[in-house]
Amino acid sequence: MFLFFTLLVLHSALGAIATTHRYDWELSWVTAAPDGFSRPVIGVNGEFPSPTITVMKGDRLIIKVHNELGNQSTAVHWHGIHQRGSPEMDGAAGVTQCPIPTGASFTYDFTLEQGGTFWYHSHYGGQYPDGLRGALIVKDPDAPWAGRVDEEITMTLSDWYHPRMPPLLNEYLSPERYQANDGHEHFPSSALINDRQGDRIQVRPNKTYLFRIINIANFLSFTILFDQHPFTVVEIDGIYMEDFHARERLSRLAVGQRISVLVRTKPVASYNFEILSFSDVSLVSPTEGLSWNSTAYLTYDGSRPTPTGLSIADLRYYDELELVPLSREAPFKPNKQIVLQTSMEGINSVIRGTVDGKTYLPPKVPSLYTALSFDSDVTRNPRIYGHTNPIVIRLGDVVQMVINNNHDHPHPWHLHGHTFQVLERPLDSNTGPFSGTLGPISATPIQRDTVVILPESYVVIRFKADNPGVWLLHCHIEWHIEGGMTATIVEAPDELPDIAQLHPSHINACKQYPMDYIGNAAGKVDNPLNLTGVHECVVQGSDGSVSYRCSLTY
Ligand SMILES: [Cu+2]
Incomplete structure (x- = not known):
């Protein structure tokens, strides 16, 4: 069951044509093997990964969620969306709504007043790592990169677990686990980029790309590296930034965080390049010494081999506090x-x-x-x-x-x-x-x-x-x-x-x-x-x- 209507309505506040996007989402268990291991995951209308939602700033989103999971309730949160005037649409179970039990439906209806890079995910019972999470992109003709970008690419980073969450959570929150290891979290089975491994991202030479990077993981932070392609940060968590040239320094994203970066491709299509996402253990557990990596490829020429062996010798990060928001707003004066x-x-x-x-x-x-x-x-x-x-x-x-x-x-x-x-x-x-x-x-x-x-x-x-x-x-x-x-x-x-x-x-x-x-x-x-x-x-x-x-x- 998949219904999609688009209605044009006059959005007087913006003085522009705003669109109403209507989706029907049927949630059910499907089978997927994003890292080669086949397991049940939550699908939207029978599909995994969950769809990327792309709308324009000022648009209205109406999503009717039908819970056909059969064994779990659900709720969907729109991460980073302020829900100004519609707090009842925030999607946090037990906070702004009751959980949607299996067999029931629930309609989310809100207007996107912010431009930028967001995501959505289940906000019920530790559920989203089982698949109910995806990108929510709000395009904005007034974004600071407007006119400077040839193409946009959305890239999600994630950890991935082979077992489903409920038994893992039962164990995590059990007296036995607390006794055994002070209640340590379960570690993931692998890491993914765009919900797969080895994703070949097609690029053309001599173009400027906007990469919208979203950490949709359960647990891990990731450091991201584009081999031999320096980038310029232009957005953090839906807030536009003045151009920030990271140069040799690396960027890291914790769970829930987003950055958008401009990447200029090489003048000629002679090689392909690695994009490496590696778990930043310092942001998870400084003592474990464990690591989960995932690779995607900037693919200039699909007939040429994909490179291997990229590693990072020098872990030097920029400090996010060096960035300057485009608004240049002064510190608020607290009372x-x-x-x-x-x-x-x-x-x-x-x-x-x-x-x-x-x-x-x-x-x-x-x-x-x-x-x-x-x-x-x-x-x-x-x-x-x-x-x-x-x-x-x-x-x-x-x-x-x-x-x-x-x-x-x-x-x-x-x-x-x-x-x-x-x-x-x-x-x-x-x-x-x-x-x-x-x-x-x-x-x-x-x-x-x-x-x-x-x-x-x-x-x-x-x-x-x-x-x-x-x-x-x-x-x-x-x-x-x-x-x-x-x-x-x-x-x-x-x-x-x-x-x-x-x-x-x-x-x-x-x-x-x-x-x-x-x-x-x-x-x-x-x-x-x-x-x-x-x-x-x-x-x-x-x-x-x-x-x-x-x-x-x-
Ligand atoms: Cu925590």
Whole structure:
């Protein structure tokens, strides 16, 4: 089943013709072997990899998702899209919607107001590494590369696992694993570029290409190298940058991050060249010494052999904070500071991610729906959101947020609904937490939506609370989000009822799941401060069994 309609409507705000793109997506299990090993993966309309969505800035996207997986619920998040005015379309299960149970449908409907490189992925139950993730490209005639580029190429980087996620997650979040190795993440089976190995990317000589590079992995960060083709960075995470010539220095992307680069091809088509994506172990686990690589080819001439043997002797990176956003926006002036202590630690003999010592536990009512259930004197009270690590901010707040990483591993933190300025992020591990005083900062700090915090170090970010919604703030490593390394930003609860809507297909998903769509985190309506029955980390089943997989128990 595949339906596609395109409607032309007049988009008065932009004064230009905007297009409405309608897709019907049927999700089901299909078989694929992206690295040669055949396994079940989630397909969209029977196909793997998931489709790349390409739209124009100002266009409207209406995607009706039909869950035909048979054994799993789902939800689809649009990573980097701010969902301004449509916070109920953010796609985070348990936050902005109920999970879509198998057999049910759910309609996402929103307008793309940002240009740039984005992606979409399942935001339910550690599911996207099983295949439900793809590129979302929003073209923009006003992009800084307009008129300078002959062709665009989208390139996804990923790790890949042979087993499916649910049994791996069960094991990861088990007391046995915590006892055996302190709850170590499972390592991937391989690495992929464009969901395959050895992808031959056809290029023509003497042209300028825009490569949109997206890390859609579960766990790994990647360093990317174009052999003998220097590149110019022009975009990071949907934010246009002034041309940045990386020269001999390398670029790395953690899970969730994107860069767009200009690559000029050689004047003549005499050879083909390697594109190497290799796992950046320093961003995963500095002590393991393990590595996963994937190669693609800049293919000038398909009749010529593909080269081999590219390696990198000198791991020199540029600092992302050297870049300058095209907007040249000055540092925001904060009126509010939030300091978070984040880590991973054993709770009830299971490895859990923590924010201020507390692990995220999903509520019985999606947090956005809780924010719509009561008057604002109640919805301003973080208590009603239960164990979601809620942080309530008011419309117009300018927030300086300090995230201290007290764990001995790096973590890529992602904020929904916003890009944020990165004021300070030490390049060294083990700096200890933020001292409280900023060092020299850029007069035009970069903005992005996912930032790596090095082991035992910190980041200082700023953002404006100008987008009412309920937005997750979490480590993007899928193991860690399932382990509860998550906080919930409840932004502008006073204004939310005028902005967020409960659509019929959204209520339907709740009814079919079933999950309450009115009430506090414990599903209580009469007394919102009564949290009796809210999900706790140890869940006692009716048969007397004890479950530690509370993060999967919506
Ligand atoms: Cu993490």
